[in-house]
Each structure stands twice: as C-alpha cells, then as structure tokens.
Amino acid sequence: MSRSRSQLRLIDVAEQAGVSLATASRALAGREGVSEAVADRVRQVSRDLGYVANPHARQLAGGATSTVGLIVHQIDDLYFSEIASGMIQLAGERGLMVQICHSGRDPDAELAQIRHLSAQRVGVIIVAGSGYTDPGTEAMARAALLAFQERGGRVAVIGRHALNVDAVLPDNRDGGRAITEHLLALGHRRIAVVAGPEELTTVADRLAGAAEALAVHGLSLDRLPVAYADFTCPGGREAAARILRERSTPTAIIALNDAMAIGVLSALRAQRVRVPDEISVVGFNDVSIAQDLAPSLTTVRLPLAEMGRQALAMALKPRSARPRKRATGHHLIVRDSTASVS
Amino acid sequence: MSRSRSQLRLIDVAEQAGVSLATASRALAGREGVSEAVADRVRQVSRDLGYVANPHARQLAGGATSTVGLIVHQIDDLYFSEIASGMIQLAGERGLMVQICHSGRDPDAELAQIRHLSAQRVGVIIVAGSGYTDPGTEAMARAALLAFQERGGRVAVIGRHALNVDAVLPDNRDGGRAITEHLLALGHRRIAVVAGPEELTTVADRLAGAAEALAVHGLSLDRLPVAYADFTCPGGREAAARILRERSTPTAIIALNDAMAIGVLSALRAQRVRVPDEISVVGFNDVSIAQDLAPSLTTVRLPLAEMGRQALAMALKPRSARPRKRATGHHLIVRDSTASVS
DNA sequence: ATGAAAGCGCTAACAA
DNA sequence: TTGTTAGCGCTTTCAT
Numbered sequence: 001m002s003r004s005r006s007q008l009r010l011i012d013v014a015e016q017a018g019v020s021l022a023t024a025s026r027a028l029a030g031r032e033g034v035s036e037a038v039a040d041r042v043r044q045v046s047r048d049l050g051y052v053a054n055p056h057a058r059q060l061a062g063g064a065t066s067t068v069g070l071i072v073h074q075i076d077d078l079y080f081s082e083i084a085s086g087m088i089q090l091a092g093e094r095g096l097m098v099q100i101c102h103s104g105r106d107p108d109a110e111l112a113q114i115r116h117l118s119a120q121r122v123g124v125i126i127v128a129g130s131g132y133t134d135p136g137t138e139a140m141a142r143a144a145l146l147a148f149q150e151r152g153g154r155v156a157v158i159g160r161h162a163l164n165v166d167a168v169l170p171d172n173r174d175g176g177r178a179i180t181e182h183l184l185a186l187g188h189r190r191i192a193v194v195a196g197p198e199e200l201t202t203v204a205d206r207l208a209g210a211a212e213a214l215a216v217h218g219l220s221l222d223r224l225p226v227a228y229a230d231f232t233c234p235g236g237r238e239a240a241a242r243i244l245r246e247r248s249t250p251t252a253i254i255a256l257n258d259a260m261a262i263g264v265l266s267a268l269r270a271q272r273v274r275v276p277d278e279i280s281v282v283g284f285n286d287v288s289i290a291q292d293l294a295p296s297l298t299t300v301r302l303p304l305a306e307m308g309r310q311a312l313a314m315a316l317k318p319r320s321a322r323p324r325k326r327a328t329g330h331h332l333i334v335r336d337s338t339a340s341v342s
Numbered sequence: 343m344s345r346s347r348s349q350l351r352l353i354d355v356a357e358q359a360g361v362s363l364a365t366a367s368r369a370l371a372g373r374e375g376v377s378e379a380v381a382d383r384v385r386q387v388s389r390d391l392g393y394v395a396n397p398h399a400r401q402l403a404g405g406a407t408s409t410v411g412l413i414v415h416q417i418d419d420l421y422f423s424e425i426a427s428g429m430i431q432l433a434g435e436r437g438l439m440v441q442i443c444h445s446g447r448d449p450d451a452e453l454a455q456i457r458h459l460s461a462q463r464v465g466v467i468i469v470a471g472s473g474y475t476d477p478g479t480e481a482m483a484r485a486a487l488l489a490f491q492e493r494g495g496r497v498a499v500i501g502r503h504a505l506n507v508d509a510v511l512p513d514n515r516d517g518g519r520a521i522t523e524h525l526l527a528l529g530h531r532r533i534a535v536v537a538g539p540e541e542l543t544t545v546a547d548r549l550a551g552a553a554e555a556l557a558v559h560g561l562s563l564d565r566l567p568v569a570y571a572d573f574t575c576p577g578g579r580e581a582a583a584r585i586l587r588e589r590s591t592p593t594a595i596i597a598l599n600d601a602m603a604i605g606v607l608s609a610l611r612a613q614r615v616r617v618p619d620e621i622s623v624v625g626f627n628d629v630s631i632a633q634d635l636a637p638s639l640t641t642v643r644l645p646l647a648e649m650g651r652q653a654l655a656m657a658l659k660p661r662s663a664r665p666r667k668r669a670t671g672h673h674l675i676v677r678d679s680t681a682s683v684s
Numbered sequence: 685a686t687g688a689a690a691g692c693g694c695t696a697a698c699a700a
Numbered sequence: 701t702t703g704t705t706a707g708c709g710c711t712t713t714c715a716t
Contacts, residue, residue, distance in 0.1 A: 023703075
C-alpha cells in the first residue's frame with residue numbers, strides 16, 4: 001500500500017559520488033561534458049548501489065524511451081513468436097523492453113494499436129503483420145505513424161506495406177517462385193494453391209511469385225484451383241477439404257504459409273491421402289516445427305528470428321532521409337513432403 | 343527531431359471543459375469530489391478531443407501504472423505463446439500493455455528480469471515459467487518479488503508454489519497420473535519417460551503423478567528408463583534417441599511436454615519406428631498443433647490461454663491477505679499416438 | 685465541489 | 701568541466 005521509499009534515485013547516486021545531479025545524469029547517459037575520471041566514479045557508484053533509472057521520469061523529462069511496441073497478428077502463431085523472440089533478444093542486449101499487441105489481422109484494430117502505442121509514448125513501433133493490398137486500408141495507419149515519427153518516434157515494419165517507413169522485406173515473391181519451380185521440376189502440373197486472404201500483401205506476393213514460375217510452363221493461376229481461407233492452420237484444413245471435394249484432385253498443393261500447410265497435411269491425413277505419394281505439399285516460412293512434422297515439410301525458409309532483430313535494429317538507427325528497405329533472402333528447404341509425380 | 347507539441351495534455355481538456363486541472367484529473371480517474379454534471383462534461387470533452395493520458399507522467403505522479411511484465415522461458419514455445427496470447431487479450435480489454443521478457447530457463451536471468459521489471463516500475467509482474475525444486479534458487483526470486491510487492495506492485499505466477507504469491511497451478515501431478523493411467527490401461531508396462539531438467543517443478547510434479555499411477559501396478563520410475571534433456575523439441579529428439587539405444591525398447595514413451603513429444607515422434611520416425619503400432623507416445627499441455635501432428639498426439643490438456651488470463655486477472659484483483667491459489671484442472675485427450683499393447 | 689500548488693525523478697538549458 | 705534550475709504532465713494534498 002504505502003509506497004515505501006527504498007527505490008534508489010539518481011540524486012542518491014550523485015550524493016554518493018559527490019557530484020551534482022546533472023553530472024551524474026551526464027555520466028550515466030554517456031553524454032559528453034564530464035571528465036573520464038568523474039564519469040567512471042559515478043558509474044562505479046551506480047553499479048555498486050544497483051541503481052536503475054526510472055524510465056517514466058526519464059521519458060517525461062524528454063530523454064530516451066526504453067520501450068518498443070510490437071504489433072503482431074497473434075503471438076501464438078510461430079511465424080510471429082519466432083520474430084518476436086529474435087526481437088526480444090536484441091532488445092534485451094540494448095536494455096529495452098518489448099510490448100506486444102495483437103491486431104488480429106484486422107486493419108482497424110491495428111490502427112487502434114498504433115494509436116495506443118503512440119499515446120503511450122513508446123520510443124519505437126514495429127508492425128510485424130502483413131500489409132494490405134488495398135491502398136486505402138493503410139492510409140490511416142500511415143498518418144498515425146507519421147504523426148508518431150514527427151514526435152520523434154521510430155518505426156519499422158516487416159512485410160510490404162504502403163506505410164513509407166523502414167522495412168524488412170521477406171522474399172515472398174522469389175520464395176513463391178522457388179517453391180513452385182521445385183514442384184514443377186518434380187513434374188507436377190495439376191497444382192492447387194491454399195492461400196490466406198487476398199488482401200494481404202504477403203499472400204499477393206507469394207501468389208505472384210508462384211504465377212511467374214507457372215507461366216514458364218504455360219500454366220496460370222486462373223486455371224488452377226486456388227482456395228482462400230484464414231491464414232492459419234484451421235484455415236488450411238478447411239481450404240484443403242474444399243480442394244479435395246473438386247472433381248480433379250491435384251498432385252501437389254502449395255500452402256502459402258506453414259500454418260496452413262500443417263492444416264493441409266492434417267486434412268489429407270483425415271482423408272487417407274498419402275503425402276507425398278499421392279499429393280505433394282509445400283509450405284512457406286520454415287517455422288521450427290516444420291522439420292518435425294510427418295512428413296517433414298518442404299518449405300521456404302525465412303530467417304524469422306533474424307527478421308525480428310533486423311527490424312528493431314533498423315528502427316534503432318538514426319532516422320534516414322528516405323525509408324530503408326532490407327530484403328531477407330530465402331532458402332528452399334526440401335524435405336519429405338514432396339516427391340516427383342509418379 | 344523537434345518534438346512538436348501536438349500531443350494533447352490534461353490541461354487542454356481541462357481548459358476546454360472550463361474546469362481546473364485537479365477537477366479534470368478527478369473526473370477522468372472516476373474519483374469522487376466532482377459533481378456528476380461536471381464529470382460528464384469533462385469525460386465528453388476528453389472523448390471528443392481524443393485525449394489519452396501520458397502514462398509516464400501518471401506513474402511518476404504516483405498514479406496507477408498500465409503495464410504488466412510477463413516473464414517466460416522463451417516466447418517461441420507454444421506453451422508460452424498461448425499463455426501470452428490469453429494474457430494479452432485480457433490486458434487489451436483492460437487497457438493494459440504486456441511487456442515480455444525471456445528468462446531462457448536460467449534462474450539468474452529470471453531474477454535479473456524480475457529486478458529489471460521492478461526497476462522499470464511496471465504495475466504487475468507475472469512469472470510464467472516453471473519453478474525450481476531447489477529452495478535456494480527460488481529464495482532470491484521470492485525476495486525480489488516481495489520487495490516489488492512492498493512498493494505496491496502486484497504479482498502472480500503460473501506453476502510455482504514456493505514463491506508465496508498468487509498462483510495459477512497447472513494440474514501437473516494429476517495430469518501426470520492420468521496420462522500414465524491411460525497407458526497402463528492400454529496394457530503398457532515397459533514405459534520410458536522423456537523428461538525436462540529435474541530441477542524444474544513442472545517436471546518433478548508430472549513425474550510424481552506418473553510415479554503414483556505406476557505404483558498401483560507395482561512399477562517404479564527407478565526401474566524404468568527416464569531420459570532427461572532440454573524441455574524442448576530438440577531435447578525430446580535427443581532423449582528418445584538415447585532410449586532407443588538401450589537394449590530393451592519400451593512399448594510406450596511419456597514425454598513430459600508436447601514439445602518433447604514432437605521431438606520424440608520425430609526421432610522415432612527417423613528410426614522407422616511406427617507410432618502407435620510399435621511404440622505409443624504421449625505428451626502434456628495440448629498445444630494447438632498437437633491435434634495436427636501425424637499421428638495426432640494423445641496428451642493432457644491444460645487451458646493455456648485461459649491460464650494466462652487467470653494469472654493476470656488474479657494480479658489485478660485487490661491484494662488478499664494470503665496468497666490465492668487456483669488450480670487449472672486438466673483433461674486427458676486421447677488421440678492417435680496411443681494404442682493398446684499388442 | 686472546486687481550485688491552487690507542491691512535487692514525482694529525471695533531462696536539458698543556462699550559469700559559473 | 702561542473703552545478704543550478706526550470707520544467708515534462710500528471711496526481712494529490714491543502715485551501716477555499
């Protein structure tokens with residue numbers, strides 16, 4: 001109840017070190033204007049006493065903020081939790097805390113989260129969820145982020161957004177092409193696609209890559225079955241079930257992320273369809289369990305944890321004149337869920 | 343660069359409403375000492391202007407804090423990410439933010455995180471990782487949490503009994519007994535156990551439950567193969583490999599969490615051991631992918647997301663005289679990874 | 685019921 | 701190089 005004193009303040013450190021408040025502040029912040037000797041002494045005292053600055057006072061006084069807000073669709077999705085893991089690790093190294101918010105794949109909720117984080121005066125906002133293909137959808141978010149940046153906030157996103165900020169760009173198009181080429185090389189021609197919502201740029205880009213590869217072989221997505229559903233495991237199950245109900249079953253199914261691929265495998269198993277003997281299945285992302293599925297999943301590896309680190313690292317750099325873009329690269333990981341068409 | 347004004351302050355709302363700062367503060371905080379009419383007007387103006395309080399100023403002035411710190415072993419583990427998901431959801435409903443830290447299953451790191459969160463002046467700390475059986479290890483954490491509570495902070499833990507704070511207690515012992523009884527009822531007697539580190543209370547409790555069930559049939563863990571490894575998927579792979587190298591192979595393997603069970607299934611597949619025909623496998627937790635594995639995993643369901651909600655809900659209640667304990671309950675979920683011994 | 689004013693712990697001008 | 705001081709935006713006595 002009674003908030004007993006006990007919590008160390010900067011003034012306590014200053015007194016112990018025999019310097020003024022200002023000098024102590026400068027020394028600990030690593031700012032100039034303090035002799036090395038004095039600075040060392042202050043830091044030593046601070047360490048001995050176990051002093052930790054009050055971030056609220058610090059931010060209120062106009063100093064640096066130590067918290068970063070991360071917006072994900074949902075944290076209990078390995079794509080996001082692996083990204084978050086990498087980001088939390090880097091944050092830890094830099095003495096920062098990561099606040100996680102859910103957008104639930106809803107642009108309005110995402111906007112609300114951006115506004116909330118901004119109002120909370122976090123120092124950095126990272127948007128990790130996919131962008132939206134509709135140009136209008138992100139207009140409000142762009143305005144909110146712009147206002148946030150104008151107040152000194154830093155921003156980075158993961159994925160292709162129309163937000164005009166620093167971005168880590170997953171190799172969605174090239175990855176989509178690579179995974180499709182893999183199936184084509186195995187002789188597959190009757191290929192079905194299990195996709196997340198069309199309005200996600202992630203989905204659009206991966207589809208575009210697939211279309212490129214298909215075109216080389218005179219195939220087109222327009223004439224192939226493409227089943228849209230939630231970009232999740234249950235979504236994959238549902239989409240696969242729909243595809244299996246069509247007259248001609250495919251010899252291969254491309255799921256646009258691993259979560260959907262897991263759902264596809266589950267649905268195929270329920271129907272006693274053997275993978276890869278009867279149908280090959282591929283995913284995208286290479287989340288950690290992909291290698292432990294049965295059959296293990298052929299997929300496109302994105303460096304998820306590294307992407308999280310990179311996004312935060314970008315945001316922590318001094319702001320550049322124009323938005324930075326950084327591509328992730330990708331690797332095709334061939335495992336047991338694909339085989340050549342018999 | 344220049345931190346342009348633009349951000350609304352309480353004084354702006356007060357002026358618009360034609361009242362003093364103090365009155366506006368009281369009205370928005372829902373404190374008494376303001377007439378209903380005035381309070382309504384202030385709230386109306388606040389809403390119209392889109393005012394959001396500066397949490398740093400608020401906390402510095404001795405008001406309520408709106409952030410909760412969550413300590414997990416690692417967020418990219420479905421056990422924790424599902425717990426976090428539930429907690430983030432409830433936090434959102436209450437207008438709170440959740441900061442996530444990793445302890446990496448290291449008691450020292452965990453202690454450091456507790457201290458850090460405490461120094462950051464979060465309002466609530468939730469420790470979600472397993473406790474440690476060694477009393478000395480928990481002593482430091484208990485002291486740090488006590489100090490935090492003395493300063494007015496609220497604390498809740500998931501699955502730790504030695505901390506003397508509000509706790510959500512997973513049904514580890516009963517669940518361990520239930521899953522073991524299931525195997526025994528199927529006729530299994532040569533049962534191996536794949537366990538996480540002994541010093542985790544979660545591991546100890548689940549083992550104790552298993553031992554109880556085994557004792558009924560005259561069996562003892564001492565005479566059964568128990569392989570310890572990391573409480574993760576790779577750990578499960580490694581432990582299973584070790585067990586398979588022994589002379590007499592078991593007819594069933596109990597993995598003490600689903601992550602390890604996934605590793606076990608993976609290792610068995612690599613060795614061409616059929617599940618459940620040759621060996622039955624069970625897990626614990628029922629993370630979301632458990633149902634989509636091949637074979638789908640027989641396991642003990644804990645209400646993970648709900649546990650996250652409950653832990654936060656407990657912490658948000660007014661502090662009680664003595665620590666509250668809340669058991670989770672559990673359900674045995676029988677799927678395809680277990681069969682009766684042939 | 686309302687207002688005036690004193691901080692909370694820190695940073696950043698401004699002085700010395 | 702160092703110290704002094706005025707806030708940051710809010711809550712909370714203490715007056716009125």
